[in-house]
Amino acid sequence: MLRIGQADYTLLRWEAERSYPRECCGILLGTMGMNGRTVNLTLTCDNVRTDDAQRRYSIRPEQVIAAFKLARSRGENIVGFYHSHPDHPAHYSKTDLIEAHWFDCSYVITSVEQGRATVTESFVLLGTEEAKSFDQEEMEILDQRPLHPPL
Numbered sequence: 001m002l003r004i005g006q007a008d009y010t011l012l013r014w015e016a017e018r019s020y021p022r023e024c025c026g027i028l029l030g031t032m033g034m035n036g037r038t039v040n041l042t043l044t045c046d047n048v049r050t051d052d053a054q055r056r057y058s059i060r061p062e063q064v065i066a067a068f069k070l071a072r073s074r075g076e077n078i079v080g081f082y083h084s085h086p087d088h089p090a091h092y093s094k095t096d097l098i099e100a101h102w103f104d105c106s107y108v109i110t111s112v113e114q115g116r117a118t119v120t121e122s123f124v125l126l127g128t129e130e131a132k133s134f135d136q137e138e139m140e141i142l143d144q145r146p147l148h149p150p151l
């Protein structure tokens with residue numbers, strides 16, 4: 001189970017649309033609990049792929065390290081990553097699984113069709129490096145109170 005606030009959910013879908021036809025990517029910070037992960041902060045990252053950025057993504061290693069340090073300073077963890085699939089379903093690819101190394105983290109994928117975000121799904125990485133798999137998991141979008149309550 002991945003819990004994510006409406007604002008962060010909107011942000012990662014916005015990024016998916018904004019980056020079209022390239023893949024977007026980013027890192028999710030938050031807390032790990034018995035019943036899954038809760039996102040507290042979404043960090044947008046640059047997709048540094050120069051060869052095939054419409055079908056692949058890479059986050060600069062320095063950005064992952066910086067995100068890890070930021071998480072620690074907040075008493076949190078890296079709880080997941082997100083990216084988009086321009087004109088492809090919101091299902092992980094073989095490459096996504098091969099390149100995933102953060103166990104018990106969520107990998108959120110948003111499908112973008114013709115520049116519009118459609119389906120967003122989340123998969124948790126389970127197992128070990130030798131025998132790993134993605135399990136589709138439930139996403140709970142948390143309602144957030146408006147910043148300015150109505151008068």
Ligand SMILES: [Zn+2]
Pocket residue numbers: 083084085092093096109
């Ligand atoms: Zn992918």
